[in-house]
Amino acid sequence: MQPCCPQPSAKRLLWHWQPAILNCMPYELPAAFQELTDRQRGLITRRQAVRAGLTADLIDSWLEHGRWQRVHTGVYATFTGVPDRQATLWAAILRAGPGAALTCETAAELDGLLDKPAAVIHVTVPAARRVTKTHGMIVHSRLLAQEAVHPARLPPRTRIEETVLDLCDSSASLDRAVGWITSALGRRLTTQRVLLETAYGRSRLRWRDDIQSMLQPDLAGVHSVLEYLYVRDVERAHRLPAGKRQAPSSRDGHREYRDVLYDEFALTVELDGRLAHPDERRWSDIRRDNAAATVGLSTLRYGYRDIRLTPCLVAAQIGQALIVRGWKGAPRRCSPGCQVVSMA
Numbered sequence: 001m002q003p004c005c006p007q008p009s010a011k012r013l014l015w016h017w018q019p020a021i022l023n024c025m026p027y028e029l030p031a032a033f034q035e036l037t038d039r040q041r042g043l044i045t046r047r048q049a050v051r052a053g054l055t056a057d058l059i060d061s062w063l064e065h066g067r068w069q070r071v072h073t074g075v076y077a078t079f080t081g082v083p084d085r086q087a088t089l090w091a092a093i094l095r096a097g098p099g100a101a102l103t104c105e106t107a108a109e110l111d112g113l114l115d116k117p118a119a120v121i122h123v124t125v126p127a128a129r130r131v132t133k134t135h136g137m138i139v140h141s142r143l144l145a146q147e148a149v150h151p152a153r154l155p156p157r158t159r160i161e162e163t164v165l166d167l168c169d170s171s172a173s174l175d176r177a178v179g180w181i182t183s184a185l186g187r188r189l190t191t192q193r194v195l196l197e198t199a200y201g202r203s204r205l206r207w208r209d210d211i212q213s214m215l216q217p218d219l220a221g222v223h224s225v226l227e228y229l230y231v232r233d234v235e236r237a238h239r240l241p242a243g244k245r246q247a248p249s250s251r252d253g254h255r256e257y258r259d260v261l262y263d264e265f266a267l268t269v270e271l272d273g274r275l276a277h278p279d280e281r282r283w284s285d286i287r288r289d290n291a292a293a294t295v296g297l298s299t300l301r302y303g304y305r306d307i308r309l310t311p312c313l314v315a316a317q318i319g320q321a322l323i324v325r326g327w328k329g330a331p332r333r334c335s336p337g338c339q340v341v342s343m344a
Contacts, residue, residue, distance in 0.1 A: 030054070037078050039154065043090040046074045071095075072134060085117060089155045092121040092137050099126045101149045101156040103140060104170065107163040110155070113184055124148070124158065140166075160190050161198040169206045177207045178214060178225045186223045192216075221245025226271045227259060229307050237334040238315035241327065243269065261297075265325035269318065270301045298325075312339040 030053035037044050044052075049059055059076070062068040068076045072095040077083050083091065089110075093100045102110065105118035124140045125131055131139045142148070148162040158166065164184045168177040184190050196215040199205055213219070214228050222228050222245055235242060247261035247268075260269040300321060306314050316339060319331030331340045 040094070041084075041087040041090045041155075042077055042079045043071065043083075043087055043094055044076055044078060045094050046076070048094075049076070073132075086155065089121060092123055092134075093155055095134055095137070096123045096125050096131050096139060097129065099129065099145055100124070100131075101145070101158055103148075103158045103163060104138075104166050107157040107160075108167060110153075110157055111160050111163065111189060112187060113160070113163065113180070113189060159198075160184065161195050164190065164195060165198060165202065165205060165211075168211060171206070174207050174210055175225050175229075177211065178228050181211065181214065182222065182224050182228065192220060218242065219245070224271070226304055226307055229311070230260065230269070230271055230302075233311035233334075234307065234315045234318065237311065238319065238331040238338075238340055239329070240315060240319060240331055241265075241322065241329070262322060262325075265322050265327055266297050267318075267321055267325055268297050268299050270299060271307065272301060272303050310339075316340045 033044070033049065033052035033054060036048060036052055046056075046059060050056065059068070063070060063076065066080060068078050069080065071077050071083065071088075071091040075091050075094045077087060077091070089102060089106065093102065100123050101107075102122065103124040104122035105114060106122045108114040109117050121137050122140065123131075123137060124142055124145055126145045127141045127143045129141070133139075148158045149156055150159045157163070164180050167180045171177040171180065181195065184195070185192065192215045196212065199208070199212055199215065205211065210232070213232070214222060219228070219231060222231060227245065234240065241262060241264075243260035243262050245260065246257040247263070249256050249258055258268045259271045262268070298321065300318060302314055312334065315331050315334075319327075319340065323330065333340050
């Protein structure tokens, strides 16, 4: 009597159980695979895994049984648990494909220009490639993309100078663009010279005139947006003498820096960009001004609103203070409506 259902052959049984057997049996991973996953923080693409010696059946088995997990289409984590930040960034690079590198805020995060991760991951790819839109990623395309990538740092990312200029290019305001530059310089991540050379090498750059101006050698020591606006809109616009930036001084055994020092005229200018002025900082400023007075220095102090909204009034006041202290020149009007003349 024949059974109601035909029995599977031994060959079919073996095929049916093969994934489970492969998942349980010891398997010596190819050295190329191990090197690749070590380098990529445990992430790998399907194509990379096959090229490294794994079979498609083995990959599917490990995915099915939870030994691996799918992060993006064709991109797998070779471990269980939640991928950490580095693994997440590697997954984005692998998803974007050949020639991809982290850029903008994401590259800034890795190189210490940003103090916390951005909400989305920014990736750049060669202009000839197209990448399917993926949640949580913004893909930028650029010509000669590989020339902007750091030759050694991992995960792959744009060089810090390229990152800074990319961020300037995407800034909605000059203040924001200048802020990226002063932050990179203040944190000693790059130098004015290298940034300037990189800027010259770009055929297109937003805010080019201001960026190249603030990267000139005579502006060394400008460490904030407010300091740059002071040089541009107060000193240069009204032809005041050039002050010394971040001039060193000593008080109570501690080294300090004066924002702008007109040494010849015993005048110092302090620039305060804070919106709030806590009492302890206020008293610190007073003590600093008093200490300057003991060595014959007079101090004028201005905030962001003064420099941003009334630079002509600031220039007129500083010009008068310099004239009283022996300056033979005079501040010039920057425009027909400039208020310098009325206060000269």
